[in-house]
Amino acid sequence: MCTGKCSLCIGRTLYPLALISIICNIVLFFPDWDVQYALERHITREVTLMGGLVGGGVMVLIPAVHIYMTGERGWCANRCGMFLSIILAAVGVAGALYSFIVAVFGLLHGPLCKDILDDWSTPFNTKDVNYLEYPDFWELFCTEPKNVVKFNVVLFSILLVVNSLQIILCGIQMINGLFGCLCGTCRDTDNTRHNNVTLTTTVHVA
Template sequence: MCTGKCSLCIGKTLYPLALISAFCNIILFFPDWKVTYVQNKQITEEVKLMGGLVGGGVMVLIPAFHIYMTGERGWCANRIGMFLSIILAAVGVAGALYSFSVAVLGLYHGPLCKVGDEWITPFEYKNADYLKDRASWEKCTEPKNVVKFNSGLFSVLFFVSILQIILCGIQMINGLFGCLCGTCRDTENTRHNNVILTTTVHAA
């Protein structure tokens, strides 16, 4: 496949993934769909790290824009443009890895919730075994269904970040090929110029 077309495909795919990541992180700030817990600072610590918003969101969205433009505007014929796409794809990998790490911690530690009269993280030392024991979720009386809420959104962030790492990694390889071996656009331009030259010679 042309390195430019590959970049275009990767950029298009990264856009929605980055938006999904940012959206999930924002929603995590509002368990039970209420702002009360944010105001009272009763939010799970991993949510505050904003892995999905900063890492899987902003740090992937900016590379996604450049990668997409690399294919859309024909920058794939420009070796400097392809080199920049490698650097930005590496930034995307770093952002996705951050999002991945925060998601893993969020799933591992479990949510902050009210147990009795205390706000604690009751599943912090359960090694994520609580995810299989749904009966234990009932110990969190507030926010309502917070375990299901947090585990669902952190799971989405987990899988999205893996896809982002894979796609940005592919773009790094794709960009390297574009820098070292040239691009299909280079070949197409050469063929086009040869056709024009041949036509001119025959006409003369």
């Protein structure tokens, strides 16, 4: 696969991943599908850091657009475009890594919820035992919002998977961009072949 086509493939794959990351972060603001917790600021701290929205979302989406364009004939399918894609892919790695780290801490600390003493706290953050291994106790320590622990675990886990894929893809693009700078994007070669075929056909017709 030439470097231009590889960029097209990576760019197309990053689009939905960035969108999933943004959606997950937005949904995390509404535990139990209720806006009151966001309005009252009873939201997990890691959610307010907006790793999925800013890091895995915007900081990956912008490079994805350029990476896709580096593979598109007539846009940035040149060595300069490939060089810029390396820098933007590095930005994508940084954004995805930021979102990944926030998601890890979101899982480790657990959600902000109303505990058994009717106070808002992060009850699992003070436990020596990993709460993820004991789902039967989630509702006992978090009484409100309903199913907030499962809600956070599922969405933060999705972010971890999505961000991991983003880091891998942006890393591949950095290598692909380097080869593109050195060897070109193959698009010029494609155009040359197309022109040669057209010229040959014209000569035969004549």
